Every structure is written in structure tokens, then in C-alpha cells.
Amino acid sequence: MFDFIIAGIQAPIFLLVLTGMTxxxxxxxxxVGGGYMVTPALxxxxxxxxxxxxxxxxxxxxxxxxxxxxxxxxGNIDWVLGLAMVGGTMMGxxxxxxxxxxxxxxxxxxxxxxxxxVGIMVGLFLYTQIETHRAQKKIQELSRExxxxxxxxxxxxxxxxxxxxxxxxxxxxxxxxxxxxMWVVVLxxxxxxxxxxxxxxxxxxxxxxxxxxxxxxxxxIAVGTDLLEIVVSGGYGALRHYASGNVDIMxxxxxxxxxxxxxxxxxxxxxxxxxxxxxxxxxxxxxLATVGAFLRLVYMLSAQRYEFLNFFAVVFxxxxxxxxxxxxxxLVFFAVRHRHGKWVPAxxxxxxxxx
Amino acid sequence: MKSLLDxxxxxxxxxxxxxxxxxxxxxxFWLKEALM
Numbered sequence: 406m407f408d409f410i411i412a413g414i415q416a417p418i419f420l421l422v423l424t425g426m427t428x429x430x431x432x433x434x435x436x437v438g439g440g441y442m443v444t445p446a447l448x449x450x451x452x453x454x455x456x457x458x459x460x461x462x463x464x465x466x467x468x469x470x471x472x473x474x475x476x477x478x479x480g481n482i483d484w485v486l487g488l489a490m491v492g493g494t495m496m497g498x499x500x501x502x503x504x505x506x507x508x509x510x511x512x513x514x515x516x517x518x519x520x521x522x523v524g525i526m527v528g529l530f531l532y533t534q535i536e537t538h539r540a541q542k543k544i545q546e547l548s549r550e551x552x553x554x555x556x557x558x559x560x561x562x563x564x565x566x567x568x569x570x571x572x573x574x575x576x577x578x579x580x581x582x583x584x585x586x587m588w589v590v591v592l593x594x595x596x597x598x599x600x601x602x603x604x605x606x607x608x609x610x611x612x613x614x615x616x617x618x619x620x621x622x623x624x625x626i627a628v629g630t631d632l633l634e635i636v637v638s639g640g641y642g643a644l645r646h647y648a649s650g651n652v653d654i655m656x657x658x659x660x661x662x663x664x665x666x667x668x669x670x671x672x673x674x675x676x677x678x679x680x681x682x683x684x685x686x687x688x689x690x691x692x693l694a695t696v697g698a699f700l701r702l703v704y705m706l707s708a709q710r711y712e713f714l715n716f717f718a719v720v721f722x723x724x725x726x727x728x729x730x731x732x733x734x735x736l737v738f739f740a741v742r743h744r745h746g747k748w749v750p751a752x753x754x755x756x757x758x759x760x
Numbered sequence: 761m762k763s764l765l766d767x768x769x770x771x772x773x774x775x776x777x778x779x780x781x782x783x784x785x786x787x788x789f790w791l792k793e794a795l796m
Contacts, residue, residue: 724776
């Protein structure tokens with residue numbers, strides 16, 4: 406047990422290191438901050454809610470720097486795309502927060518907000534699942550025909566529409582190999598930022614699918630570029646929280662120790678898999694986070710009467726972290742086995758990179 | 761066992777049940793006491 410003086414609680418150090426490591430691994434792999442897992446976990450560990458948010462954002466900023474550096478080395482970051490989008494995202498988050506305050510002032514109930522956020526998350530989950538399943542089938546077909554398949558295959562036609570909008574200025578994203586109007590990227594940033602600010606869900610959840618399905622980036626580039634955005638937005642959030650006294654720096658320190666290893670592993674793991682594998686993990690993460698958040702909210706809305714709901718919410722949050730880490734670890738494990746010509750499940754070859 | 765793992769859905773379910781079970785055990789036998 407460690408005495409966290411600023412937060413005013415005692416908590417086991419290794420729990421924080423482990424949380425940082427698991428969330429770092431998932432975040433480095435699918436390009437999200439992971440606040441949906443960290444904040445509830447910290448509350449379970451006994452941190453006050455405001456302190457949990459502050460520690461979460463500060464740790465995410467630090468972890469994203471580590472993951473971004475690693476993704477840069479892997480060539481997964483398009484700076485032009487990231488910088489064009491970040492301005493729109495910041496503007497969108499501000500708009501989302503103002504919209505939230507307005508809906509509160511006109512008495513829109515929490516239930517309506519919850520339904521909206523659950524609807525968006527489930528919609529994104531379904532679309533990602535269906536599209537990724539199609540892409541996986543296509544890879545299997547091409548492989549059967551003896552054709553070489555690269556590490557990315559997307560069956561969505563939406564990017565073609567957005568890339569065909571020829572509104573000046575046109576930007577050339579050399580790493581992502583995209584030529585697109587800057588306004589499209591900025592508007593996508595505003596739209597995803599508004600949703601993130603309004604519903605209070607992590608931006609990465611929405612931005613990574615948006616970068617893939619609207620802008621037309623490959624999943625690897627979307628993950629790396631989104632992490633770059635999280636460095637900017639997380640850094641700003643960390644400064645705001647630190648100035649407000651919501652950060653216990655020792656808790657952040659222990660979480661970053663774990664995240665340093667987890668984020669690097671998660672980032673490197675992306676080089677073992679094809680784009681659809683990352684999209685699968687992202688969609689699983691989406692649906693599990695939605696179920697966890699839904700259980701927590703039902704528990705809160707029921708005036709904390711039903712203790713079993715709290716139990717399931719906590720178990721789901723912890724179980725989700727374990728599940729995602731195990732899935733990523735097993736993908737890397739099977740990818741290595743596949744490279745050595747050993748037996749792997751039938752669905753693995755279409756999801757992993759051979760060399 | 762190998763043929764069971766050939767289905768991604770079955771693999772997904774096994775892994776999820778294992779994870780939720782592990783999380784439940786961690787909470788019941790350790791986390792709840794440690795956080796009291």
C-alpha cells in the first residue's frame with residue numbers, strides 16, 4: 406500500500422502499474438486514450454471521481470507520447486493529416502461541451518444522453534464489425550486465388566466520396582497516400598470532436614473509425630495519427646486538471662511506469678497484424694466499453710440500490726481490460742507461430758502479416 | 761480443441777468468459793478486501 410497524499414487515499418502500487426500497462430497496451434494497439442477504462446478503475450481503487458479524471462488525462466498524455474514515438478518509428482503517423490485534424494477536433498470538443506451545457510439548461514434528461522451515446526457506440530460497433538468481416542472474407546478469397554495481400558484492406562466506399570470533394574485547399578498526405586480537401590479533414594475533426602465533447606466518450610473511439618471510413622487512411626496510419634492528436638488534446642487536458650489540483654502526480658508516475666512498457670508493446674504489436682485485426686479489437690473495445698458504461702449508469706440512476714449492478718460494472722471494466730490484452734497477446738503469439746509455419750486457428754492467417 | 765478454436769466467435773466467447781471469470785475472482789477474493 407502506498408500513501409497518496411494529494412488524493413488522500415491508500416492504494417496498492419502494483420494495481421496502478423498493472424492498470425497503466427494494460428491500458429497502455431490497448432491504447433498503443435488501437436489508438437485510443439483508454440479513459441473509459443482508467444477512470445472507472447481508479448474510482449474502484451478508491452480515488453475520488455474528480456481526481457480519477459485528472460490522473461487519467463495526465464497519464465494518457467504521457468502514455469500517448471510513448472506510443473506516438475514508437476508509431477513514428479514504425480511509419481504510422483501522417484503529420485499533415487494529424488495537424489489538419491487537430492484544430493477541428495479542439496474546436497469540436499469545445500462545441501460539444503457547450504452543446505452539452507445547453508441541453509442541460511433546457512432540461513434534457515440524462516437518459517436521453519445515455520441513449521444517444523449508447524446508440525452511437527453500438528452503431529459504430531455494428532458498422533466496424535460488418536465492414537471488417539467483409540474485408541477479412543475478401544483477404545481470404547484473394548489468398549485462396551494465390552494473390553498477394555498487403556497489410557490493409559477496407560471494403561468501405563465512403564472515403565471515395567469524401568476524397569472526390571475538390572474544395573480548395575487540397576492537402577497531400579504523403580505517408581497516408583491521400584489527396585483530400587483540407588475542409589473535409591477539418592469538418593471530420595469538428596464532427597468527431599463534437600461527439601466526443603457532447604457524449605463524454607473518448608475521442609479516439611470515434612476518430613480512428615472516422616479516419617479509416619471517412620478520410621480513407623489505413624488503420625495503422627489512423628491509429629498512429631490519432632495518438633498524435635491525443636498527445637495534443639491530452640496535454641491540454643492535463644495542464645487544465647493540474648492547474649485545478651485534480652492530479653496526484655505519484656499515481657500518474659506509477660501508471661506511466663506500466664504504460665511505458667504496455668504502450669510500446671501495443672504499438673509494436675500493430676506491425677504483426679493487418680488493418681482488419683486492429684479494427685476487430687477496436688469494435689470489441691467499443692461494445693464492451695458500452696456495456697460497462699451502461700451498467701455503471703443504471704447503477705447510478707437506480708440510486709445505488711442494486712449492489713449486483715455495481716459488482717457487474719466493476720467486473721466488466723476489469724474483465725474488458727484483461728480480455729483486450731489477452732486478445733492482442735494471442736494475435737501476436739499466433740502471428741509468430743504462423744511465421745514459423747506452425748498450426749494456427751483458421752481465422753488467423755487473414756489477420757496477421759506473414760513477414 | 762483445435763477445431764473449436766478455428767471459429768473466431770468461439771475463440772472470442774472463450775476468451776471473454778475467461779476474462780470475466782478472472783476479473784470476478786480478482787474482485788471477490790482480493791480487490792474487495794484490499795479496497796475496504
